[in-house]
Amino acid sequence: MASSLTISGVDAGYGAIRVLNGVSLTVAPGQTVALLGTNGNGKSTLMKCVMGMVTPTAGSIVAEIDGSLHELVGLSTQAIVDLGIAFVPEGRRLFPKLSVTENLLLGAYRQSARVSIARNLAFCYEAFPRLSERRTQLAGSMSGGEQQMLALARALMSDPRILLIDEPSVGLAPLLVSRTIEKIKELKDTFNLTVLMAEQNFTQAIRIADAGYLIVHGEIVFEGTSAEALNDNEQIRKFYLGL
Amino acid sequence: MDFSFDLFGNAILSGLLLGGFYAAVTIGVAISFGMLDIVNIAHPAFIILGSYIAYTANSLLGMDPILASLIALPAFYLLGMGIYQIYHVSFERRGDEALRGLAFFFGLLFITEVALVLTFGVDYRLVEARYIGPSIHIGPIDLPLRLLVPFIVSLGLIGLLQVFLSRTFLGRAILAVAQDQEALRLMGADPIRIKRIAFGISIATASVAGAILIVIQPVEPSIARDYIGRIFAICVMGGLGSFPGMVVAALALGIVESLTSTFYGPSWTPAVGFGFLLLTLAVRPAGIFGR
Numbered sequence: 001m002a003s004s005l006t007i008s009g010v011d012a013g014y015g016a017i018r019v020l021n022g023v024s025l026t027v028a029p030g031q032t033v034a035l036l037g038t039n040g041n042g043k044s045t046l047m048k049c050v051m052g053m054v055t056p057t058a059g060s061i062v063a064e065i066d067g068s069l070h071e072l073v074g075l076s077t078q079a080i081v082d083l084g085i086a087f088v089p090e091g092r093r094l095f096p097k098l099s100v101t102e103n104l105l106l107g108a109y110r111q112s113a114r115v116s117i118a119r120n121l122a123f124c125y126e127a128f129p130r131l132s133e134r135r136t137q138l139a140g141s142m143s144g145g146e147q148q149m150l151a152l153a154r155a156l157m158s159d160p161r162i163l164l165i166d167e168p169s170v171g172l173a174p175l176l177v178s179r180t181i182e183k184i185k186e187l188k189d190t191f192n193l194t195v196l197m198a199e200q201n202f203t204q205a206i207r208i209a210d211a212g213y214l215i216v217h218g219e220i221v222f223e224g225t226s227a228e229a230l231n232d233n234e235q236i237r238k239f240y241l242g243l
Numbered sequence: 244m245d246f247s248f249d250l251f252g253n254a255i256l257s258g259l260l261l262g263g264f265y266a267a268v269t270i271g272v273a274i275s276f277g278m279l280d281i282v283n284i285a286h287p288a289f290i291i292l293g294s295y296i297a298y299t300a301n302s303l304l305g306m307d308p309i310l311a312s313l314i315a316l317p318a319f320y321l322l323g324m325g326i327y328q329i330y331h332v333s334f335e336r337r338g339d340e341a342l343r344g345l346a347f348f349f350g351l352l353f354i355t356e357v358a359l360v361l362t363f364g365v366d367y368r369l370v371e372a373r374y375i376g377p378s379i380h381i382g383p384i385d386l387p388l389r390l391l392v393p394f395i396v397s398l399g400l401i402g403l404l405q406v407f408l409s410r411t412f413l414g415r416a417i418l419a420v421a422q423d424q425e426a427l428r429l430m431g432a433d434p435i436r437i438k439r440i441a442f443g444i445s446i447a448t449a450s451v452a453g454a455i456l457i458v459i460q461p462v463e464p465s466i467a468r469d470y471i472g473r474i475f476a477i478c479v480m481g482g483l484g485s486f487p488g489m490v491v492a493a494l495a496l497g498i499v500e501s502l503t504s505t506f507y508g509p510s511w512t513p514a515v516g517f518g519f520l521l522l523t524l525a526v527r528p529a530g531i532f533g534r
Contacts, residue, residue, distance in 0.1 A: 077429065081428075
């Protein structure tokens with residue numbers, strides 16, 4: 001059974017600084033939704049709100065997981081991860097002094113992921129042959145592309161229903177960006193995931209997105225339900241591409 | 244002094260055994276300082292507390308000191324969790340841990356020491372057990388059981404902890420917690436709980452280390468301070484967070500100290516020991532097995 005995420009009217013910020021203003025967004029079951037916008041517009045803050053790392057001052061965030069509804073606002077990060085929501089944060093946030101395998105095994109810390117740990121580990125090594133070759137290498141000594149792969153694989157080890165990815169393309173060479181994006185699509189299909197992906201790289205993101213939202217100064221200014229709609233839109237051109 | 248191979252062999256061997264003991268007293272700090280970034284300079288005081296508990300059980304009940312320390316282990320674990328909770332709420336959470344946290348542990352060191360002085364006095368105390376006294380003789384080599392039993396217990400304890408850290412979910416979370424707490428939260432683990440458990444384990448090892456200490460030598464409350472420098476030196480020399488490195492460093496320091504005191508006299512031991520530390524750090528700044 002696929003899962004979904006519904007964000008409605010979320011306000012959030014840091015101290016006196018308001019970052020998000022009444023943000024509403026829906027990720028329908030089995031969809032990949034791209035959250036588009038340049039730096040400093042609130043993409044990461046919205047992701048952190050979903051993960052319980054930033055507490056919204058207003059609004060609600062509801063996740064439907066395997067048929068039951070959960071209000072995420074007010075839950076701790078651990079509780080949200082336990083529900084089956086995984087997050088690949090910006091900058092990967094790997095454990096640099098632990099090996100590839102140790103990082104992956106930590107990904108399966110959540111109780112309900114432990115039963116399928118052998119299967120998921122085997123799958124990750126199959127999906128990312130590069131990681132398989134480097135099982136004992138320390139995560140901190142790998143290249144940016146390899147680290148991004150490991151961060152994705154580690155998130156998948158928790159057997160999630162909903163996957164949030166913050167800026168998967170940051171710091172990667174163009175060819176790697178395209179590969180990473182394709183990999184996300186492939187994994188989403190294999191694991192039957194619902195994906196929310198924040199991304200600056202518009203052209204890459206909409207290759208795999210079923211829908212997209214453009215966020216500017218903490219407000220959703222455009223909602224596109226298909227790649228064509230996103231491509232055509234005046235506002236996207238104006239705010240985003242600067243055309 | 245004339246060089247003799249018997250003397251040399253015996254010095255190496257007793258150095259190894261001494262090193263095993265150093266590893267046992269260092270293991271707690273290898274967890275708290277090496278893995279959690281908590282500079283617990285009060286650790287040696289808890290080791291002495293462990294010695295006195297073993298002494299009390301031994302002199303009143305005739306119990307084996309090492310067995311007594313294993314019985315006291317859960318109490319030490321709870322004590323450690325309690326201390327971490329106070330440290331976390333009062334210092335770590337506010338970002339005050341660097342200097343005030345250090346003062347907190349310094350205070351704990353003296354409070355524990357003074358409490359022991361008031362309870363037991365300043366006389367040296369020792370324990371009795373069947374393995375204190377006899378030696379095994381193999382050719383020219385003497386193996387005093389008083390050193391051999393602690394050596395085995397020490398390596399056994401380290402082996403168990405190493406398996407726990409590398410093979411369990413909790414253990415791996417302990418290895419990860421100092422590297423990135425926020426990322427650990429995203430794995431679904433509570434970093435504060437993980438640190439509390441790890442610090443509990445760190446103090447629990449002081450119970451066993453204390454029993455080993457009083458088996459090896461008579462104990463009085465202030466000898467805790469003699470060990471602070473050595474313990475942190477071994478930790479740094481081995482590479483923070485690495486048990487195998489810590490064991491190698493402890494054995495190396497034991498051998499170096501033993502050779503120095505056999506051939507040049509005991510007063511040179513600290514100088515040579517710390518000279519060895521400086522040399523190691525000059526060649527390998529991250530420590531012997533540092534990652």
